[in-house]
Amino acid sequence: MSATQSLAAYVANANTEDLPPSMLHEAKRTLINILAVSLSASADSGSHALIDWARDEGAAPKASVVGSTLRTSAFNAAMVNGFLAHLQDYDDTHFPTVLHPTAPVWPAVLAVAEERGTSGRETLAAFVLGAEAACRVAMSVHPWHYDMGWHITGTAGVFGAAAGAGRVLGLGTDEMNTAIGIAGTFAAGVREVFGSHAKAMHPAKAASNGVQSARLATQGFTGADDILGGRRGFWQVLSPNGHDEVALLADLGSRWELGNNGLKPYANGVVSHPIQDAVITLRNEHGIAPEDVASINAEVNPLVLELMNRAEPRRGLEGKFSFQHCAAAALVDGAGHDAQFSDARVADPVISAVRSKVSATIDEAMREDEVRLSITLTSGQVHSIYVEHATGSPENPMTDSALEAKYRSLAGEALPASQVEELLGAVWELDSAPNVEQVTRLMTKSEG
Structure with missing residues (x-):
């Protein structure tokens, strides 16, 4: 057979x-x-x-x-x-x-x-x-x-x-x-x-x-x-x-x-979900405002850059495949629902400014639901977090x-x-x- x-x-x-x-x-x-x-x-x-x-x-x-x-x-x-x-x-x-x-x-x-x-x-x-x-x-x-x-x-x-x-x-x-x-x-x-x-x-x-x-x-x-x-x-x-x-x-x-x-808790490519978990957690724990951010840096699974590397998305649907936009919207809005991926939110100057400060480096050992992320503030202070399993993953199910x-x-x-x-x-x-x-x-x- x-x-x-x-x-x-x-x-x-x-x-x-x-x-x-x-x-x-x-x-x-x-x-x-x-x-x-x-x-x-x-x-x-x-x-x-x-x-x-x-x-x-x-x-x-x-x-x-x-x-x-x-x-x-x-x-x-x-x-x-x-x-x-x-x-x-x-x-x-x-x-x-x-x-x-x-x-x-x-x-x-x-x-x-x-x-x-x-x-x-x-x-x-x-x-x-x-x-x-x-x-x-x-x-x-x-x-x-x-x-x-x-x-x-x-x-x-x-x-x-x-x-x-x-x-x-x-x-x-x-x-x-x-x-x-x-x-x-x-x-x-x-x-x-x-x-x-x-x-x-x-x-x-x-x-x-x-x-x-x-x-x-x-x-x-x-x-x-x-x-x-x-x-x-x-x-x-x-x-x-x-x-x-x-x-x-x-x-x-x-x-x-x-x-x-x-x-999914977020309305975008799943490999960016740990980034959003991390950004929202740091935002809420430390009261980080968009104007406070100097840079956001993430160590990620290779698929993040393979699937989600769109530094300047042109429309809402492209924003769903931009880890930069996912992180920026998470920082500004504290969310990742479909509303964060409208054409208007992609064009929003506040989100765009934060988006330009987001970067990622590959760590081959990282799983798709894992991330290490740091937010550096304009004051020089750095807030860091490690997410082992993103919300909605099999090990951390909704x-x-x-x-x-x-x-x-x-x-x-x-x-x-x-x-x-x-x-x-x-x-x-x-x-x-x-x-x-x-x-x-x-x-x-x-x-x-």
Whole structure:
């Protein structure tokens, strides 16, 4: 049996009752998180453009779009919801690979589950298994694939979306292998588009292509037998510098990569989160004002400079990938929410002045959630701090209460307070719900 077939067999045949309760709970947490960030993102101009596109397509109304009145096909709903989930870069992160597993997988699973009337528990299980597939594929090509410039959320995410949607559709081993085989040829997304709306199209297309791949597999459509390991398959073509088959399959079913996932307290690239933790802590402890700062210096993981080195971001979305802006906004505003990454905040002269004083040096031994940081004041005084694990990392996870606070703040931008609370309750009780209708109804806006 090939590596691809082994993965497909596990996803198709895993018993829902054997899934750890902790993973089903984590699935609910990721859904709460993704609904929060999607509802907030629904007001963006890029979101309006994609929602208008889906409306113009005129598809049969079978699945719901978050934060809108639109019902459309499962394919279109998965695409738009995948875009919304990732637009603010406020979704979750799989720390071993920097994959964002939820944005491609939940929209695919939820759209198909809504269409089919799947039970809440089976929907949660489908997400857990789809997310595991995405994470395992990502681990099998990390870091070689990402270092080439591929955006792993799009490329690995499509496998998870197909696996999760296929699970909802009840695919057997052969059909699941076909779905994954079709999905693999849709794997796409390059990092050059970071800082633009196009970045969020990677999980958007991964989600919709995952739905399509799973659907086609039920109808006799064919795909590669071994899309991962084949001579011209995913590993050889998209990760020619290396792959790790063991990482794909080791302890499958007993070790869960969703446990290495983290929910974000800040709406930007995750590798800057320890910097923001450090700056906000020193700011609050010592009452540091912007005019007091002579310099901010951080010792960081190499990925900070690889992904986040934009000294002069031109717009809000670019600010999300500027460690300099993340640090400056944290110092000036004491926060890192989406409001700190508006075009106006990027252009703000006070933030810009602090941003010019931020620098970083690489420490190869630093983990992605770790930092040593010093703020030197104009008086010559130096305040230093070491952050071992950033807030939201697997070793310092966001609590349920902190997640609910994030959810209420973001969801409240789009929905009435009573609906915000009803939706939250519906997700927490999803494992006992006969279907996902309560969630999909409450995540949308009313007509008129």
